[in-house]
Amino acid sequence: MRASRLLSILLTLQAKGRVTARTLADEFEVSERTIYRDIDSLSEAGIPVYSERGSDGGYRLLDGYRTRLNGLSAEEADALFLTGLPGPAADLGLGAVMAGAKNKLLTALPEGLRRGAEQMQNRFLLDTPAWFAQAEQPEHLQEVAKAVWEQRFIDIRYRAWKAEKRRRVAPLGIVLKSGSWYLVGAVEGNPRTYRISRILEFSLTDARFERPADFDLAAYWHESTRRLEAELHPNRATLRLSPWGRKMFEAFLPPYVCAHAEFGDKPDETGWTTVSLPVGSIRQTCVDLLRFGAEAEVLSPPDLRAAMAEIAGGLGEIYGGETSGREGSLSRDVDAPASPPDLKSD
Structure with missing residues (x-):
């Protein structure tokens, strides 16, 4: 402001x-x-x-002083127009503000830089939602943004994975991640992350708070997501992948798993490759690996291999004869995976 x-x-x-x-x-x-x-x-x-x-x-x-933006290089002027996100800005209630700012910036730029900035807008597009997913438009998003801007406490009723909770939160920032909106807020001085679409009730209070001088939203977000990804994948598994399975590895598995996978030196005589990768719960890992069908084989750990064998046997029973109404083995009581959207919310 x-x-x-x-x-x-x-x-x-x-x-x-x-x-x-x-x-x-x-x-x-x-x-x-x-x-x-x-x-x-x-x-x-x-x-x-x-x-x-x-x-x-x-x-x-001073006489003659003008606030023209001719100190920008062509690359700097172009880059400024990559920061404009009309969709998210509109969700926050800032669509008209952003449009006006872009028009003023274009007007202030010298002619040569203006053409480059206009080309940048026409040639590059940032589409934040994941494939086949629709961006969220949470009910309380603009109210949360107002609270963040004005540094006012909010009272919320929030739907976590295990229960609904009520919290008084000092809103510190908003993050857009893969089409989903998150609030980073402090509860009794400790930062927490809340998915805004899970806020069931919202109340903006008149009480104001002092934003911590040393709080860095980007640093907090990167560290909390890194820590969460590591916590969700505490174990490792070893697989054999067919040539097709190796080709589809990055398409079928989460980015964190792909980034920390370790492949063998070279394929064996049949073209299959060995890979060690981080995994989480048995249930979630089975869900991920089933995408490969028969193009992947679990070598270790034994409990994961046994779970995959059980699922394969169940599928054989289901598809090998008449419909039996048998309940799939994935419905057994196995530890459910934690959910990234909650991060460190309480």
């Missing part, structure tokens, strides 16, 4: 020439003391803002 106000003050000074602190304070609905601090910040950033005393005094820019 302050960065936006600083830019607006700069554009106001450029457009009007000389403006008093009182006028700026009224226009931006802040105190004169805040304007004084903003002017000091602009000066510290190298903007030539001058103060003139007297009845006709006020603040003005």
Whole structure:
């Protein structure tokens, strides 16, 4: 919010020439003391803002100074337009704001850079949802975004995997991951992650909180997801893959598993390859490996191999004769996998 106000003050000074602190304070609905601090910040950033005393005094820019963005390189100007996400911005209630900002930026760019920026928008597209999945549009997304921006506590009723819970949360940030929206918020000072679509009830309080000065949203998110992926895959399994199975390895298994897989030096005389990979629960691993059909064989651990054999036998019974209504072996009471969307929510 302050960065936006600083830019607006700069554009106001450029457009009007000389403006008093009182006028700026009224226009931006802040105190004169805040304007004084903003002017000091602009000066510290190298903007030539001058103060003139007297009845006709006020603040003005050095004669001839213009806030044109001609200090950008062509690559920098192009890259700026890769950051625009019209779909998510609209979900947050900022669609019109983003469109206006892009138009202002295009207008401010020199002609040569403007053409490159327009080409960037027409040639590159970021589509955040996964294949065959629809992006979420949670009911309370815009209210959560307002709470994050205004640093106000929220009271929520949240549907976790095991039970519904009520929490008072200090909202610190919002993350869009594979088409799903997540709230990172502190509960009693400890950061937690909540999938916004699972917020059943939402209340924005009047109580405000101080955002931790050392909290880095990107750093928290990367560390928590890395830790979660490791916790979900605490064991390792060894497989044999046919040539086709090896070809489909990255398509069938999660990115974390593929990134930490270790393949044998070379295929054997039949073309099959040995691979060691991280795995989680028996149930979830069986679900993942069934995609390979007969193109993969589990060598170890023994309990995973036995589970796959049991499932294969059950499938043989189901498809080898008449429909029997037999309950599949995957419905047995095996430890269910943890769910990535909850991350460290409580």
